[in-house]
Amino acid sequence: MHRPLVITEDRDLLDDLVRIAAAAGAQLDVAHAPAHARPFWNLAPLVVIGPDLADAVAATAPPARDGVLLITRTPEDPDTWRLCVTVGAQAVIDLPEGERRLVEEFADAMEPDPRSGQVLCVMGGRGGAGASVLAACLALRASGDRLRTLLVDADPLGGGIDALLGQEESNGARWADLVAREGRVGSTALREALPAFGDLAVLSFHRGEINPIPAQAMRSVLEAGRRGFDVVIVDLPRHLDPAAVEALTRATSTLLVTTADVRGVLAAAQVLTEAARHTADIRTIIRPGVLNDEVVATSLGIPSAGHLPDQPRLPATLNRGELPNLGPRTVLGALCASLLRDLLPS
Numbered sequence: 001m002h003r004p005l006v007i008t009e010d011r012d013l014l015d016d017l018v019r020i021a022a023a024a025g026a027q028l029d030v031a032h033a034p035a036h037a038r039p040f041w042n043l044a045p046l047v048v049i050g051p052d053l054a055d056a057v058a059a060t061a062p063p064a065r066d067g068v069l070l071i072t073r074t075p076e077d078p079d080t081w082r083l084c085v086t087v088g089a090q091a092v093i094d095l096p097e098g099e100r101r102l103v104e105e106f107a108d109a110m111e112p113d114p115r116s117g118q119v120l121c122v123m124g125g126r127g128g129a130g131a132s133v134l135a136a137c138l139a140l141r142a143s144g145d146r147l148r149t150l151l152v153d154a155d156p157l158g159g160g161i162d163a164l165l166g167q168e169e170s171n172g173a174r175w176a177d178l179v180a181r182e183g184r185v186g187s188t189a190l191r192e193a194l195p196a197f198g199d200l201a202v203l204s205f206h207r208g209e210i211n212p213i214p215a216q217a218m219r220s221v222l223e224a225g226r227r228g229f230d231v232v233i234v235d236l237p238r239h240l241d242p243a244a245v246e247a248l249t250r251a252t253s254t255l256l257v258t259t260a261d262v263r264g265v266l267a268a269a270q271v272l273t274e275a276a277r278h279t280a281d282i283r284t285i286i287r288p289g290v291l292n293d294e295v296v297a298t299s300l301g302i303p304s305a306g307h308l309p310d311q312p313r314l315p316a317t318l319n320r321g322e323l324p325n326l327g328p329r330t331v332l333g334a335l336c337a338s339l340l341r342d343l344l345p346s
Contacts, residue, residue: 004109005040007031007057008050013071013095017048020099024106025186034060041065046109048102054083064088069105071095108227111187117150117226118344121251123236123275125258125268129287130308133318134257134336135235136164141326141336143200147230147344150194152221153204154244155237156212162195162204164318170195174206175213178221185220187228201229213243222250231344238271240278248278253343255305256282260289260296272300285335305342306335 006017006028014030021028029044031037034057041047047068049057054070070089072080084092093102120138124131132155139151153161153175162168172195178185194201203221225232234247236254248254254275258268268284275282283305286293297304309331317324326333 002040002043002045003027003029004046004048004106005029005031005037005044006048006050007034007037007053008048008071009033010050010052013050013052013073016095017071017102020102021106024103024110025189026106026110034062038062046105049087049089051080051083054087058086058088062088066090067109069093069102071102107186111227117148117229117232118252119222119226119232119234119247119250120343121234121236121247121254121279123254123256123271124238125256125271125284126264127238129257129259129264129268131255131257132158132161132164132235133314134255134285134308135233136161137324137326137332138336138339139200139202139233140165140323141333142231142233142340143198144326145337145340146199147340148228149200150190150225150229150232151200151202152225152232152234152247153202154213154218154234154247156205156210158235158237160204160207161235162202165202166318166322167195167197167202168204168207170197170202172196172202174204175217176206176211178203179211179214179217185224187224190221190224191228212241215242215246218243218246219250222247226250231340240274245278248275251279251281253281253283254279255285255339256300256302257285257287257308258296258300259287260291260293262291264289265291265296265299269300272302285339306339308332308335 008014009032029040041062049070051072068089070084070092072092073095075094122131122135139149143149173193194203236244256268258264283303284300285305286296286307288310293304293307314324
């Protein structure tokens with residue numbers, strides 16, 4: 001795999017760039033003269049140019065390309081933007097203020113096979129509505145369709161979505177392990193760290209004492225998830241903490257599981273009011289009750305994405321640690337297939 005290219009003779013700047021690249025898990029190719037950079041120019045996933053050699057690089061008339069950055073320590077210098085245009089850079093990064101962004105640029109450059117995954121959130125209108133079961137079944141169906149899928153448990157008090165899948169004993173990282181790491185999470189490192197079976201990776205909680213997920217940790221996981229997976233499904237708590245809000249702001253769509261009874265609709269309306277402050281596309285999945293689907297959807301003021309009939313055998317199946325049948329002829333399998341077809345781009 002080709003490495004980012006740095007073009008500079010400034011030793012102090014190079015030391016900083018090497019340190020920043022190391023924080024992103026990247027190694028660099030370094031050219032101390034434009035002629036030395038020529039063999040790497042088109043192959044490097046990212047080109048970083050120091051201001052000391054910007055004019056010299058431009059004088060060689062390298063082919064235009066994306067992924068060129070100019071580094072500066074003097075953003076107020078009017079000559080900086082001339083140099084940016086001269087070398088065909090897409091952006092100027094000022095150090096030290098721009099270190100975080102540069103770490104992300106280096107890390108993105110090292111990601112193999114980047115994807116553009118969609119984030120789908122699932123939340124219950126009230127306790128016991130079945131949101132976690134739906135989230136798990138959606139993830140199973142997506143992975144069964146050969147979509148690289150990440151299932152994220154964002155409910156610290158939910159009992160663990162890994163247990164719902166019968167995977168509570170699986171080896172791999174949990175939230176506490178990721179929170180202990182500061183900074184950006186690479187998509188490849190995330191896939192390799194998490195418990196997985198087939199195309200499904202699962203991020204849940206350790207048993208015992210549970211600490212809230214910092215918003216920054218959720219942001220890092222979802223950013224890595226979008227780069228490394230086709231779909232990221234997040235099981236949200238009803239009471240939104242900062243991490244849940246972070247997930248909602250990144251959601252392509254959110255499914256609100258609502259029971260079709262008066263208290264269920266009233267509770268879902270309360271959850272909806274809070275969730276709608278952070279995301280736009282919210283649809284309801286309706287569980288059976290005394291109210292018909294049209295009344296439920298009209299009362300909430302959001303479209304219905306589907307009807308989820310009761311599954312009498314499902315709780316016993318899950319309690320045995322078995323996975324449900326999500327074939328196309330089953331009610332649950334057909335619902336999940338329909339939701340994925342409607343919510344994900346073709």
